[in-house]
Amino acid sequence: MIVADRKKVPEIRDMIKDHSRVLLVGCGTCVTVCLAGGERETGILGSALRMALRLIGRGNVVVDECTIERQCENAFIDLLAPRVKPYDAICSLGCGAGVQALADRFPNTTVYPGVNTQFIGILEAPGVWTEKCAACGNCRLGEFVGICPITRCAKRLLNGPCAGSRDGKCEIVAERDCAWQLIYDRACALGVLEQFARIAEPHDWSTASDGGPRKVIREDQCIAGLGPKA
Amino acid sequence: MADREPIILALCCHYCAYAAADLAGSMRIQYPESVRVLRLPCTGRVEINHLLLAFEYGADGVIVAGCLEGGCHFLEGNVRARRRVERAKKILAEIGLEPERLEMYNLSSGEGGRFAQIVTEMAERISRLGLSPLHSNRLHQERELGGRIIQEEAIPQGETK
Ligand code: SF4
Numbered sequence: 001m002i003v004a005d006r007k008k009v010p011e012i013r014d015m016i017k018d019h020s021r022v023l024l025v026g027c028g029t030c031v032t033v034c035l036a037g038g039e040r041e042t043g044i045l046g047s048a049l050r051m052a053l054r055l056i057g058r059g060n061v062v063v064d065e066c067t068i069e070r071q072c073e074n075a076f077i078d079l080l081a082p083r084v085k086p087y088d089a090i091c092s093l094g095c096g097a098g099v100q101a102l103a104d105r106f107p108n109t110t111v112y113p114g115v116n117t118q119f120i121g122i123l124e125a126p127g128v129w130t131e132k133c134a135a136c137g138n139c140r141l142g143e144f145v146g147i148c149p150i151t152r153c154a155k156r157l158l159n160g161p162c163a164g165s166r167d168g169k170c171e172i173v174a175e176r177d178c179a180w181q182l183i184y185d186r187a188c189a190l191g192v193l194e195q196f197a198r199i200a201e202p203h204d205w206s207t208a209s210d211g212g213p214r215k216v217i218r219e220d221q222c223i224a225g226l227g228p229k230a
Numbered sequence: 231m232a233d234r235e236p237i238i239l240a241l242c243c244h245y246c247a248y249a250a251a252d253l254a255g256s257m258r259i260q261y262p263e264s265v266r267v268l269r270l271p272c273t274g275r276v277e278i279n280h281l282l283l284a285f286e287y288g289a290d291g292v293i294v295a296g297c298l299e300g301g302c303h304f305l306e307g308n309v310r311a312r313r314r315v316e317r318a319k320k321i322l323a324e325i326g327l328e329p330e331r332l333e334m335y336n337l338s339s340g341e342g343g344r345f346a347q348i349v350t351e352m353a354e355r356i357s358r359l360g361l362s363p364l365h366s367n368r369l370h371q372e373r374e375l376g377g378r379i380i381q382e383e384a385i386p387q388g389e390t391k
């Protein structure tokens with residue numbers, strides 16, 4: 001899932017303080033699970049913002065809250081549309097995709113981000129999320145026994161480890177596991193260590209995000225005349 | 231009550247702090263009248279938004295009082311409450327309200343004296359800090375606040391400890 005965390009209240013306060021009516025919009029999907037922008041967090045932020053605005057003498061700014069199931073899908077934004085009219089700004093607690101989907105859908109309403117979108121990751125332990133995939137567009141987990149060195153090795157080494165791996169930990173961040181130690185241990189356990197005798201090819205980054213926004217198209221799903229848009 | 235009197239909301243667990251407050255009353259122990267006791271089935275029911283709502287509606291201080299650690303009737307409600315209080319304090323600091331206006335305490339149902347002591351300590355703290363800049367003691371707001379926190383709970387009338 002996409003992992004995010006809430007922006008600090010003063011940052012959001014300063015973005016919205018010159019508006020008159022602001023709607024906070026939570027998202028019921030990824031950001032709910034990572035406790036950044038679901039219904040509960042939206043309620044907390046609403047309360048915090050109303051207080052923060054009053055404390056700087058902007059108590060006249062109306063801040064209301066609502067949450068939709070998914071901000072990155074138009075079908076769900078449809079349900080929000082009737083509510084948006086009285087507001088001159090929206091603060092979205094969805095990930096960056098959600099914020100932009102709302103901005104796209106409501107061209108006359110200013111849209112602000114309420115969270116910092118961090119990464120694609122998993123819940124590692126209660127309250128702790130870790131990055132697992134950098135969405136490189138050319139997945140090579142099969143070569144690395146299911147552990148992504150592009151995401152999890154601080155140096156993105158495809159032929160690791162580096163000389164800084166110590167006692168299973170990475171030299172860049174002492175408490176972080178060395179991805180290559182993990183790969184080595186898992187390869188031993190699976191009995192496939194010999195596959196690492198071969199040098200891994202350099203990564204093909206042409207599928208990654210450096211060339212601008214990427215697109216995935218499924219022609220069989222594209223209804224004639226309706227898509228895909230250029 | 232004068233409009234500039236502080237208001238301290240005490241969110242009290244039904245099994246300990248609420249009983250302790252009751253006991254303090256039976257023992258005729260004096261404690262500051264600025265406190266408003268709100269009974270909860272467990273402090274684990276307290277969410278961060280309840281705590282913020284209290285300040286938003288004008289409370290000057292908020293006490294969350296649960297059972298002694300290890301003594302929660304729902305096993306770990308009081309431990310969770312403490313973590314939430316810690317998080318809410320951080321949010322208060324972000325907003326610019328003194329986090330000391332909010333505190334978690336643990337006590338048992340037999341500690342009427344300690345309940346009075348906790349309330350007194352918070353009242354002293356509030357008089358040192360002064361009223362909250364968001365202070366309001368309009369009665370209807372208190373009712374509404376209590377209502378919003380309680381409405382989902384509805385502790386059955388006449389339920390005994
Ligand atoms: S190889 Fe690429 S797609 Fe696969 S997990 Fe790593 S970053 Fe993600």
Ligand code: SF4
Nearest residue numbers: 153162170171178179
């Ligand atoms: S110690 Fe391990 S994870 Fe860290 S940079 Fe070196 S190989 Fe990568």
